[in-house]
Amino acid sequence: MSDPKDFVAGIDSDQRRSPTRVVFVTRRTSAQVKVAQEDQVQTFPEVLFRAALAIELLAISLVLFSLRFNAPLEGIADPTHTPNPAKAPWYFLGLQELLHYFPPVVAGVLVPTLLIIALIVIPYFNINIEANGLFLKDRTKRLRLFYLAALGMLVFLLAFHVYVAVAPTVLVALAMIVAAYSSPDSPSRFRRYLALKPLAYWIMTWFLFELIVLTAVGTWFRGPGWSWVLPWRS
């Protein structure tokens, strides 16, 4: 008879560390598989009909808009006459706004490259897959790191006179502080929501706010020589 202790039965639920898991069914319980009961609809006709309806409504609105508003057309291209200001397409105006503060190699190359790399790598980090609330673990340490990062970013923005980017940064930082002092069991729905948000959420939200603010400023608030103008005062 062999020694009953020639193996060790470990309990581990982390499938990345131990891909093979053995279940010991103790006592007289049967293994139960949880099947998610999920209603489905047929793509044809229901989903296709809805998609067609969405596209129809979109097309109708675009036709009405195009009947009402004309696409801009200025004088013929003239390389000898530079308009002031010369603006890129609107979706690049956030970058052009940055170009106002930083040298081209930073605003035109470094920032977009880092952005694209950041967007690519987000799904490959487990921290984003697990998506736990940022301040739920190692709270003191993470809070200290957060204050350091937020302060560093603010000093950086002020040092380079990027005042327009300060407001979104402060807004997101304030929301993060509220999140840090909220518990997932909070009676307030909003604070529960904030407390559960992971790091990727905060970075993306900050990026979204900055994108909107910088693009809006570049589009409407910049005049000759990239000076500050108010769109409602011509």
Added chain:
Amino acid sequence: MPLNAEQIVDKVRGSRVWRSVFRSGTGSSTLHRALAIQQNIFLHLFATKVRKRMVRFSATWYLGTMTLGTFLILVITGILLMLYYHPSVPQAYADMKDLQFVVSSGLFLRNLHRWSAQLMVFLVFAHMFKVFYRGAYRTPREFNWVIGVITLLLSYTGYLLPWDQLAFWAITVGSNLSSSVPLVGSKIHFLLLGGNQVNANALLRFYVLHCVVLPLAAILFIAIHFWRIRKDGGLYVQQSEPKAQAAPDTALTAKEVK
């Protein structure tokens, strides 16, 4: 006995000619409806069934669908615009004026193309953020968002084609950024424009990219994008989202069976 409209449709769809073209025949059973998707080269990119809760407006806001809608409008109006456009200097600008004053509905055609393009860029951004906030970038969907980059390139190359001051200087500002890339910046700039500044060569290059290369790439990647949704197990479902009620679905099936 005269046939009603439904019977006529059934008869046509059941005919030998129809079936030789479309493979799937008539019928409204679950099998036939599944076959209508599966047996069609375009529709088979999609799954035959979709989770009921993902069909709701709140799940996706239909942003992806509407992006496809703008793309379809852009292809149609783009082909029509190509009939009136010469990618040469200064004829390109004259063609814009012709579209405005000579061609019937030319101005409307250009408006529709331009506004749809702007909306498509906006929808792609919105779609990306919506997908992110749903957490739908998780394995195995990590790579599906990349297609959005092509949209930006499509829009950017189209921006030059009217050859007006707006187009010329927007592309000058944009392409100047490429020359600030370390070491190879000026080479990239030259390659992009076919010269050291925006000129007739740049117009031709942007035209070819805009009308041939990028649309083909877009169509290819859109197909992969849809196919990936099916292969990756349908639209991503958030665990926290409530499931659809079972009762209305069974009632509908019972009614359909008759």
